[in-house]
Amino acid sequence: MNQSNQLKLAQRGAYLSLIIYIILSIAKFFVGTIYDSAAVRADSLNNMTDIIVSIAVIVGLKISIKPADSNHPYGHLKSENIATLLVSFVIMFVGIQVVIENLPRIFIKEHPTPNIITIYVSMISGIIMFIVYYINQRLAKYTNSSSLNSAAKDNLSDALVSIGTAIGLIFTQIGMPIVDTILATILGLLIIYTGFGIFKESIFALSDGFNERELTAFKNYILEVDDVIDVQSIKGRYYGSSIFVDVTIVVESNLTLEEAHHICDAVEQHMHNKGVSSIYVHPEPASIQ
Known part of the structure; x- marks a missing residue:
């Protein structure tokens, strides 16, 4: 499957999340308000x-699907990272508002007891989000989409939050209504934490940060290729869900240009099979090491 088709498939997971979140957010808002x-x-x-x-x-x-052009020779793949960076600020703002609204209420004397229906709604919501997480996690692995993988993690977080809310609301039914307000405050803090996590991931990718373990794994993959003596240097960067790698390999000094070129081609093909979208390979003769 080519990169364009992978991105289109990843969109399906995002659309699934969007539809489910719209339904659940409306349902929870009305249930939370009414009860x-x-x-x-x-x-x-x-x-x-x-x-x-x-x-x-x-x-x-x-x-990201848009092809490369004269102004964007590497394509538009970082659009994913830019979009999620902007969203992280919105998420943190919402979380702060939730905390500001609910934290002072913890210290008031009277707390209303929510209807038992709120427990069922939260529990069902959690189960639904577990299903969405499972689907999106599989899609993220299949399409190698970093943004969909982040969305899947968020799905799991939301599932756990809803289940936790349901469990906490049980205490409101046994004479501890303050738990409801405490849970709301904790949820606000979790929203802030989620937004900050997305912010860090986006900044890491946009600043050309790269996972060291992944880079080490790529180096080992390259050394699997025949006639590659060593890897002199290797650099990687993320472009949305794509990985770009620059590597300098060491080969025998008595090779012809054509032979060295074939080795570079072999490295490129091997790394493409390992999930690298684009790789630049530069050969260096062993004699000048």
């Missing part, structure tokens, strides 16, 4: 931020 649960309302806001994330992923993937 007086601050935690469920906060969870609905959490899902609303996920709607923004899903839209950003979709937009980023759509732009």
